[in-house]
Amino acid sequence: SRAIALLGLQGACIGNGILTVENRAQAEARAEVSGQNKGGGAAAAALHLIALGRHWGGARRSVGFLPEREEIQIAGQNKGPVA
Numbered sequence: 623s624r625a626i627a628l629l630g631l632q633g634a635c636i637g638n639g640i641l642t643v644e645n646r647a648q649a650e651a652r653a654e655v656s657g658q659n660k661g662g663g664a665a666a667a668a669l670h671l672i673a674l675g676r677h678w679g680g681a682r683r684s685v686g687f688l689p690e691r692e693e694i695q696i697a698g699q700n701k702g703p704v705a
Contacts, residue, residue, distance in 0.1 A: 633679075635671040639664025 626636050641660055643649040652660045 633675075635668065635675055637664055637668030637671070639667075 623638070626638055630636050639661060641649055641652050643652065652658045655662065
């Protein structure tokens with residue numbers, strides 16, 4: 623957890639959602655979308671961090687993976703750019 627905190631201090635938006643459970647039934651209850659939905663809460667918190675970073679941060683940075691070029695090729699298509 624110290625390394626995660628250090629990354630956060632360097633400006634990285636880190637989501638850390640770990641379930642601590644005694645058994646599978648507890649894990650399922652905490653992960654169930656219609657129940658406690660802990661995974662959804664962790665995802666929402668990460669998205670809020672990104673939104674806050676964009677609102678209050680300096681330079682705008684990308685989130686996720688970006689393509690090498692503007693054109694993309696979808697699997698199964700025979701036409702389009704070739705790598």
